[in-house]
C-alpha cells in the first residue's frame with residue numbers, strides 16, 4: 001500500500017466572470033477520483049493575499065499550512081496578456097521553502113484557441129525559481145467559455161479524460177520525489 005498524497009489545485013484568478021475556475025473545478029474533481037490522492041481546490045477569492053512578497057503579515061496561514069503539507073500542486077491558470085494573472089503570482093510568491101522539490105502540473109484556459117499555452121510557458125520560469133519541479137504533460141482549455149454551461153458543468157466529456165494523463169504524471173513525480181525526500185533527509 002502506497003503513501004497517500006496531498007495535491008492541492010491552485011486556481012489562478014479572482015476575476016468576477018472567471019471561466020477558468022470551472023476548469024480548476026474539473027481538474028480537482030478528476031484528481032479526487034485517483035486512488036491515494038487527496039486534493040483541495042484553492043480559490044484565491046477565499047484565501048487572502050493582501051500584497052506582494054512573503055513577509056509574515058502578507059501570508060494567509062491556511063495557504064502556508066496547505067503548501068507545507070502538500071506533496072505537489074496542480075496549477076490552473078487563465079491566460080492574461082500572454083502570461084498568468086497577478087493574483088496567482090501573489091499567491092505563489094507568498095511562500096518559498098514549502099515548494100522545494102515538489103512537482104507541479106499545469107492547465108491553461110483561454111478564450112482563444114491556444115488554451116493558455118503562453119500562460120503556462122511563462123509560469124514554468126517562475127516555478128523553477130521556487131524549487132518546484134515542472135511536469136511536461138499540460139492540460140489545455142481553449143475557448144473555455146464554450147466548454148462549460150453557465151453553471152460550470154462540463155459540456156464535452158473528452159476534456160475530463162484529457163485531465164487524466166497530466167494527473168498521472170504528477171502523481172508519479174510526487175511519489176518519486178517523496179520517496180527521495182524520505183530517504184535523504186539532508187538535502188530536502
Ligand SMILES: Cc1cc2nc3c(=O)[nH]c(=O)nc-3n(C[C@H](O)[C@H](O)[C@H](O)COP(=O)(O)O)c2cc1C
Nearest residue numbers: 015018019020021078079080081082109110111112
Ligand atoms: C486582463 C485579461 C487579459 C487577457 N489576455 C488574453 C490573452 O492574452 N490571450 C487569450 O487567449 N485570452 C486572454 N484573455 C481572455 C481570457 O483568456 C478569458 O477571460 C478566459 O475565460 C480565461 O480567463 P478567466 O478565468 O478570467 O475567464 C484575457 C482576459 C483578461 C481579463
